[in-house]
Amino acid sequence: MKYLVRNCLASVALMWLTVAPVTAQEVLLDRVAVIVDQGVVLESEIQKLIADVKRNAAQNNQSLPSERALRTQAIERLIVTNLQMQMAERMGLQVSDPQLDQTIANIAARQNVTVDDIRAQLDADGITYDDYRESIRQELITGEVTRANVRRRIYITEQEVDALIDIMDQQGAEQAEYRLGHILIGFPPDPTDEDIADARGRADRVIELLNDGSDFARIAIASSSGSEALEGGDMGWLNINSMPTLFAEAVQENDGEGLIGPIRSGAGFHILKVMETRGIEKVEIEEVNARHILIKPSIILSDAKAEKMLVEFKEGVIAGELDFAELAKEHSEDPGSALRGGDLGWADPNNYVAAFRNALATLEPGEFSEPVRSEHGWHLVQLLDRRVDDATDKRKEERASQLIFNRKFNEETENWIREMRDSAFIEVLEPTNS
Structure with missing residues (x-):
């Protein structure tokens, strides 16, 4: 039956369409240019697509390849679209007129124009509104066919998501900056255990005062042994790679928030405060x-x-x-x-x-x-x-998953189209000379 349909299509493709025999003169109205499985691509469709491409190129001052190359590209596009529409018919996919009207209204809203404005622009470009509506209907249907067939070919593992999150975090760490406040409760040279315990006690008291609302800068000026004590302990803007390793590890472990410490080093006990951040996405x-x-x-x-x-x-x-x-x-x-x-x-x-x-x-x-x-x-x-x-981590995971999905969707769409094209019966018919 499939071959019978193809033979019939081929026969039709070679026929001249005639007007009523009043003049008995043959007039070519259209012809079948390509047989695509159970469907056809008409010469008028090819010429219309080529005209659209030329019009867009002229509006954007773009150069175009030769007529032959342009025709080949147009035919390939129409073959794929025809196959998708045939598949949509088998799947029972349709777009109703109310759905179509709502989509066009949404397009107008996104462009901050009215539907009447779109009609006027189409008239100026020599495009009928009915043709425009049907092109939008076709885009909606072919898009849904593609999504339905490609989505089930995509599988995303937790390992892929985690790996991309790690990369995103590394990139973010390079861009993220922290404005740190620093108070050092220092040790004397060659500190004894008693000196260390005394410094720890003073550091704990500073933490208590800060948690109770005391001013960080005032306490830093009064108590800090750090080099930036007179600046209220303000170390300025630093990213993770430019701050001391001990501080970087503590800031990252505490998600870059609030008071951090006391942190012991060879110099004494450090108390940090993240006063501001920039370049950090927090949800x-x-x-x-x-x-x-x-x-x-x-x-x-x-x-x-x-x-x-x-x-x-x-x-x-x-x-x-x-x-x-x-x-x-x-x-x-x-x-x-x-x-x-x-x-x-x-x-x-x-x-x-x-x-x-x-x-x-x-x-x-x-x-x-x-x-x-x-x-x-x-x-x-x-x-x-x-x-x-x-919700920062959750949003990171959602974003990573979406990025991976988008990449795989694009890759699998190309594969799916190629497989669909390769498995179809395609016959490009040369124009018939009369």
Whole structure:
């Protein structure tokens, strides 16, 4: 059957398309230029793509290769697109008109123009809006076909991610700079054990004063034996490679934050303070610890009754007559948290649906919300606590994974296209002279 279709296509390719026999004169309207498996590429498609390339080149003052080379490139592009569209049809992939209109509206928004502005520019370039819409539809479909087929060819290991994070950290360490404050509680020459213990005691007292809010610069001027004591202990801006090894190790171990020390060396006990940083990416997110009871309205339980039930639960818990955890275990319809007494644990509030997230934003630790309606049902929410968590490592991991995925996706896309092209029946037909 496959070969029968190909033979039919080949026959059509060699036929002249004629107008009505009023004049009995043959007029070439279009012709099949390439047979691509179960599809064809028309000469008009090739000429249109070549015209688009020439127009873009003229707008960007770019030179182009010979007509023959340009035609070859256009044919190859159309062959791949045709194969992708055939695959999309087999997969049942489609883009509806509303989806297409929304995509074009998004394109206009990103360019800070209106859809009417896009229409006007297309008219100026001699491109019909219908052709533009169909080209966008085709891009969406071929893009989804590519993603669906290439994504499953990609596998990323933890070792690859860790290795890239190490490289990123090394590059970051070279760029990161710290403005260090330094206080040295020095030893006398040839210190005795008693001298060392005395210096350690004084260093501990300095740490206590600093933790209690004392001014670092004032204490450095008064107590430090370091060369920068008169500058308030300010060592200036240093990167890891330019500061003393002992300091570099301590700064890295403490993630470059706050007070560090006392650190013992041959000179005495050192106390460091990271006063500022630059060239360092640090990501912090607020997390919330909350619990809830979820009641889902049904044919039996109306919206109003579900809301009233939670109001009564709240009043009973506040009065000390009911236990929140027990109510959650007995009544909550959230299977993930009900057995834990409604406890959701620590989470980024952005992970929750909008109504739930907004309710949490208005609460202080320990407070209960009024019943909240979301797409899941009615919630009674209690905020247990808030905290700021360092998400730098998590973001590094996400970024490393994405970088590896992008690299592999590009590599595998090329491989997939080549394999798809090589396994297809392709016949380029030479123009027929009349």
